[in-house]
Every structure is written in C-alpha cells, then in structure tokens.
Amino acid sequence: MNHGLNEVIMIRNYIKSAYRSLKKNTGFTAINIMGLALGLAACLLIVFYVIDELSYDRYNEKAGRIYRVNEDLKLGENKLQYAVCMAPLAQTLKNDFPEVENAVRLKKAGSIHIKKGTEKIREDYIGFADPSVFDVFTLPVLFGDVKTALVEPNSIVLTESMAKKYFGKTDVVGESLLFDDRETMKVTGVIKDIPQQSHFRFDFLVSMSSLADSRSPEWLRSEYNTYVLFRKGADPKKLEAAFPQLLRKYSGGQMQSELKKSYDEFEKGGSYFRLNLIPLTDIHLHSKMIGELSAAGTVEYIYILSGIALFILIIACINFMNLSTARSSNRAREVGVRKVLGSARKNLIAQFLTESILVTFAATLIAMAIVVLVLPGFNVLAGKELSISLQSLKWIVPMLLMVALVVGALAGSYPAFFLSAFQPVSVLKGSLSAGFKSSRLRSFLVVFQFSISIFLIIGTLVVYQQLNYIQTKNLGYNRNQVLVINNSFEIGNGDKVKLLKQQIAALPGIENATMSGYLPTSQWRNMGIYYKDAVPDQSRAIFPQVWRVDADYIKTLGMQLVQGRNFSKDMPTDTASLIINEAAAKFLGFKNPVNQTLYHSKDYQTHGEVSPYKIIGVVKDFHFNSMRETIAPMMMVLGEDWGRVSARVSTANINNTLDQVKKVWSGISPDIKIDYSFMDAEFDAIYRSEQQIGQIFIVFTSLAIIIACLGLFGLAAYAAEQRTKEIGIRKVLGASVSTIVNLLSKDFLKLVLLAILISSPIAWYSMHRWLQNYAYRINIGWWVFAAAGIAGIVVALLTISFQSIKAALANPVKSLRSE
C-alpha cells in the first residue's frame, strides 16, 4: 500500500476511535469541553478589553515618534504636574532642534453652542489645534486641504458624524457654523471620526490662530497640550536633556522682569519648573496630570484583569489536564490490551494526542461562539464598545489555535507518554491503577486551582468592601437631594444668576440655594497663593484650594462648621475673611485657627502686594477629590462665582419643584437650555469606572470559581468511580451512607483547606498593597478570610457531595459484580 495513503487511513482511524471514546464518556467530555470553553471565552473577553486599553493612540501611524511635553512645577511647598506647556514652546522646539520633525499644540475649548436652524445645540468636544495636527496625528481628511485647513482664523474642521448632524451630508467644505451666536466659523475640512482609542476626543477642531492667546510669547504660563514628532532615529532623551537650558534661555528674561528675580534665584528658593516627555502611547494608562485632555484609564486595572485572565486560563487548563489524565487512567486496561495485540507505542501516543487536541479544538470553537454571544453584555458591563472585526480575527484565530494545540498536547501528553510506556502485563494485572489513582500531581493541581479561586474570592470581597466604603462613607457634606444647575455660567451675567439663585431659593420646595461653581463633585478648582507672614517669602508660599462661595454655601451642601462662624451678608469685613477646612488648619499648624491672619498674593508674578485675610471659621473636612487622595487643604472666601447654582430640595414632590425651577430658569434665560443634575448622580459618575471594575471582578471571579468547581465535579466523579469497588466492600461490611460520603469528601476537603492556607496570606498581602492606593480605606477583617474559606469549602462540598452521595447510595452488589 502507498505510504501516504496508509498515513491518512491511520489518522482517520485515530480521529474515529477518539470520537468514539469521547462519545462513550459523554459526561466527562462535556465537563471537559465546557470548562475549557468557558475559561477561554472569559480569557478572550479580558484580552479584548486589555488590548483595547493598550491600543490607545496606536492608530497614529507615527505613534512611536510622538511625545507629549509635560511640565513639573514646584512652587513653595507645592509640587504640581501639568500635561500642558507654554504657548511658544511648540514653535521653539521646531526651530531650535533639528531632531524635532514637527510639533503641535492642542487646547480644549470648553462647551460651545452651535446653531442648527432655530435650535442651539451644546457641543462639548471642541478643541483648538495648530495646522500641523494632521502631520503629527493620523486623522484622515475626507474633504478639504490638509495643508491649509487650519491656517486661517475662524476655520474649523469637523468630523464626519458632526457634518452629518449639522448638514445631513459629509461634503461640507465651504459651509459655515455659528458658534455661541457670535462667531461664524468656516468649515475647511471634514475628517473621519477620531477613533475611540484616542486620549483626546474632539468633534470640532478650530484653527489655533482663532485664539489670540496662542500667539502669546509668555513662558511663565502653561495652557497648551504640546506634542513633538521626532525624526526617525532621534533620541528623545537628548531633547529632554536640553530642556533646562532651553527654559533658562527663554524664561529667564521674563522671570527677571515679572518676578524681579533671576532664574537662578528662583531655583535657589527651592522652586523649579521642569519639562519632560511622555510617549504618546503611555498617556492613556499612565498619565494623570493637571490639564489632561481626557480622563485616563488605570494601568493597575489592566494588570489586575490580565492577572485574572491568566488565572482563569490556568484553572481551565488544569481542569482539562486533570480530567483527561484521570479519565485516561481508566483506560490503562485498554492500553494493555492494545499493546498485547501489537499496537506500537507511537500509535498509542498519536491516539491519545489526537483525542486530546480534538477536544481542545471543540472547546475553542465553543469559546468563540460564547464570546460572540456575550460581547454586547460585556460591553455594557465594561463601558466599552468592543467588537470582533476582521482585523481582530487575524490574531484571535491563530492565538486560539495555538492555545488549543498547546493545551491539547500538554493534557494529552501525560496519558500518551505515561500509559503507553507501561508493560502490558502490569497494566492488565491492575497493579498500576493504585498508584495512578492518588496521583500527587493531580492533588497539587487541585490545590493550585483552589488557591487561585480563594485568592480571587478574597480579592473580590476586599474590592467590593472598599467600593462600598467609598459609596457610604460620610463625605463631610450631604450629596442627597441636591439639585445642581451646571450651566448657569452660560447666562454670562452675574446679576442674572444671582437673581436665579434668589428666585429658586424662594420656591416652596427648596430649602436652600447657593451660587458657586466650586462643588465637591464639579471640576472647577482654583488655587490661591497665601503666606503666613505679611512679608512674603516665596519659598514658604502655600497653595491651598480657594473656592469662592456665598453665605448659603455651607448650609445648602450640609457641611459642618467645627469652629468659628459662617460668612454673613451683614458683615462687610467678610470679603476679607476665610473659612478653612481641618486639613488646612493642620497644614498651617494652627491650634486655634480662628482669628489668625493669612496674606494673599494676587499671583506669584506680583509678589510685592499682599492683602490680609482673617480666618473666621473651620469647616469639617469634606471630600472633594478622589478617595485615593487625602483631603487637601482648602479655603473658602466670600465671593460671587456664578458657575453653578445648587439647591437643596425637600423630599416632597421633587418633580413639581423641578418644573418650577425650570420655569424660573426660562424666565431668566429663555434662549439657553437648562442643564441640571443631582449631586448624588454626579458622585456616582465619578466612581463609575471603579464600580464597573468591581462588577467585572465579581463576574470573572465567579467564572473562575465555576470553572474550578466544574473540574472538581469531574474529579470527584472520577474518584467515586475509581472507588466503586471499595465503596461496595465497605457497604457490605456495614458502612453507612454518611460514612461513605465523608470518606469520599474528606480527601478533597483536605486539599481545599490546604488551598485556603496557602492563598490567604498571599491574598492578604496583595489586597493590602492595593488598598494603599486609597488614602481612605477599609481594614481587611479576619472575617473576609473566614468567609472566603467557608465559601470555598461549601462550594467544593456541594460539588463533591453530589457525586459522593450518588456513589454511596449505589447498590454494592452491582459494584462487586463487575469483576
């Protein structure tokens, strides 16, 4: 017979007998395939998520050569990190450094109303950009000329979807849009929508030349996100090394004239400002500075999720191997017989491997199907828009095939090489099966699996507790029942906003109202410069948060004064008064802060003049930053900031009150739509990503545990099967059902207990480390370990006892017959 043909027949034969053997053990096969498929699917989902996070900004063809310039600033006691730089920096870098191929500045424009017919629509994603933006970033232009689009003032480039939104078509070059009822912007280009995985999102790019400030020669003020495109092969380190010299050269003069101080004196005072570079592709996950263009992802979650994915994959693979080897030991006799009948060793190896790989391939297919099915749900859970594209299939398919091959080969190789090596006589005599039954390897793997599972349970409990703690912690203010009008600043007239506040406060359903843009849940922040001494010493300057609030602020937000008094409208001197928080009191070192005086300097450029402020009260610390940070020193001054109007609503008939508030608003500002929200919802939004990650943890941890249990279920079934004869004998000798169940469960329970012992300290350490990220955190209680341990034991027991009880109830006569 032809050799090749022979080969084909052999392989067909392997597949056929593999299929039969799998079919004969449907239960095992199903558990085996499902466990692996679930594991692979979970893993794939996480891989999608992680890849999405890691692929931020990589759509840029020149991503590897693009860096952003950041600024580190130290002024007095304060260290600040900015994602923005000085206006002239980009051009200077381009001029002075040959290795810089190009540079571009971006600047967020805030919200703008655009007129569409009679309607005014608020747009939030508007940015100024230099013309070079199209050279540095990869933003494919559909219509218009890349070179000139953003050169002239008042030109805009908009995205495809905005073009459709405002004009119903995409070819809109030459059209114009009216911004804020004032400025007519000429559309000079249409670009494709900026990819989701970008650290900036703009729907409209306005030419930088529209912004007069962009031509400012000032080197002491930083407001522009500045990106550098290096020439191929250039070393960014070299540019970084040249930064100090550059700053000295360009800012030295301005410092002398404005601060009356030389650059050296400035630095001797302990202050500095420095520039550094961050690779574009690191920004999304690693950069959390002042002036970022968007909220960053958290690299730590990426690590944790990747860890979980790896764990799940390991658990699933261990399952697979455990079940495969367990099952194959039942086939020792078959191997013996085959060998006696003349089967060569290599045929047996091929047989087992074929079987194993066939199963992993089936699992892979099912995993893919699961991913397709659950992806929409996962997107909701994770707040992403992941999809399987042809692009992603290009790596998913080979990756899965690799995993299938490797896992299949690994799982199959043990029985393949181990069993096939046996002398047929010893296999047939059965002297082998005893040793095989209590395989150390298998016990080790079970312990490993359960260690991971219990680790995950503990981890999830701690994460959940911490998130719950954040949700329920006393924040120092009352976020419930607070209505916030977010866009009162759009009215553009302080007196009108004051009127708005007064009219709202007078409504029957409103308890109090206050006018201030500074809220614990808002992004409005302001730093002031204060000194403890009347003669300012720059090195001793302090930079607390300074919020301009009115006399109703503390009452409306439910804050608490611990010392002194609130601002009063009737005290004219209160315009030079301060209410500080406890953290500020501590920072300042004041035992009795009330009646102490601080000296305020308008800004650090005009050091000479300071004005005294008297502390009249101390407000109990309240959280206005993330719980990850300690509460910073902050001060309130009496002033009129019309950024927002907030009102405490009484619980009765909120909807009615809301209608009345809207009526008041449209009476004062008929053109602009009111934008309101409730403070507790705002608060939740701040922690949404943490909530999401918490939920993701819970889902995947449950999955990991389910998969581990699936494996345990299979192993327990196998163990019970292995011991049917023994169980029969014991029953004949008088053992009761509970004795048998005990006997069968004991071994596994021992392993689970060992797993608890191993994983608890590791989990404690890891979670302790994680909690260090939070300035305000829970203590890990011993009950967490107890709960995780008990959960592990209960789940394992339930899994095992099903099999054990089944085995214990079987009629012993049957098992003893099968000799």
Next chain:
Amino acid sequence: MIKITDLEKFYRTEEVETIALNKLSIEVKTGEFVAIMGPSGCGKSTLLNIIGLLDDPDGGSYIFNDTEVAHFNERKRADLRKHNIGFVFQSFNLIDELTVFENVELPLIYTGVAAADRVKRVEEVLDKMQIMHRRNHYPQQLSGGQQQRVAIARAVVNKPKLILADEPTGNLDSSNGNEVMELLTDLNEQGTTIVMVTHSEHDARYSHRIIRLLDGHTVMENIMI
C-alpha cells in the same frame, strides 16, 4: 436460622427479563455448614446476596432468626447485616489502600467497637489465621491464599452468627484452597453457621449438606455423612 419460601428475583434490562430465582424455598438451621452448587448463571450468587441482606427479593418470604426481613429497608438490612453476617468472596475484595490490619479492623469500626478493643480483637483473629506477621502489609503484597485468609479474618472479626462465602477457593490453588476450607470448618465447629457457594465437589464435601440449584427453581439436596 434461615427460612426461605417461594423466593423470587428478576433482573430487568432493556431487552430481556431474567428470572434469577423462581419460587425457591430452602432452609438453613443454626450451626449448619451448607454448600450451594449448580451451573453457572443459575442464581447462586443472587441467592447468597439475598441471604446476606445485600439485595432484596422481588417476592416470597425470608425469615432470618425468626424475623421476616424480605421487606426490610436498606437501613434496617445494613444494621442487621453488620452485626450478624460475615462475607467471604472469590476475589477477596480487600481494600487496596488499607493494610491487612486496617482491612480486618473495618467491620469493628462500623459496628462502633472502641479502639482499644479493636486492636485486641483484630490481633486475636490475625493470630488465629496465622497472618499476624503480615499485619502491616498491603493486599497486593500477599499471595492469594494469604489474601483469602485476611478476608476470612475480616469476615469473622465481628463474631457473626452467619458466614456467607461465594466461591472462596475459586481463585486459589488446591493447597491454599484446602487451607481455607479447614478454616471454615473450624469456624463451623465453633458454632458459626456457614453458607458457601462453590463449583468444586471437593470443597462441597467439607459441608454437611449440598443444595443443588438448577435454574433458580429446582432444588435437590444431598445430605453428607
């Protein structure tokens, strides 16, 4: 001690219904040594299992020590069994993972004998069966004859009134087989009732009486002299 009347046992599989025992009636008196013989598949083991309360009949009556036990539930049967009946099997049925000592100790554990007592009684029977020197060995390390002696030790350690043996010499050579038969005879002489299934006329000669089963129904009896 045993009075069986019109005993029936059926086995139903998907295709066929086998009548293993068909209106069988036999009686065994206390202190007797009875051998059951008959062709393969005639229902000997089935009968022994029912006598041993391992299986329940589908019809008829079984009176054990003046008690009707045919309708006993599993729990009651197990209770009666562990205090009164010892088993010896053709394939020894020792537990591979336990030592000789532990195997023999097992019935005592299940009947709740105190630990100190157990050691004494296990050592006593191991001594009697002359395998004391092997007490810490595992079954695989013993010869067939030794294994069957351990099995007998295990069967008698609880001092049962009845010993049921299903082809106890089936896996043994003739000298080991004779040794086992001597042991059973000794036990019988000390007052234990013995019911033994065997294919060997030679072994059957150790008994007082042979019950011959033909097709789960017909019974012929030989009285041995």
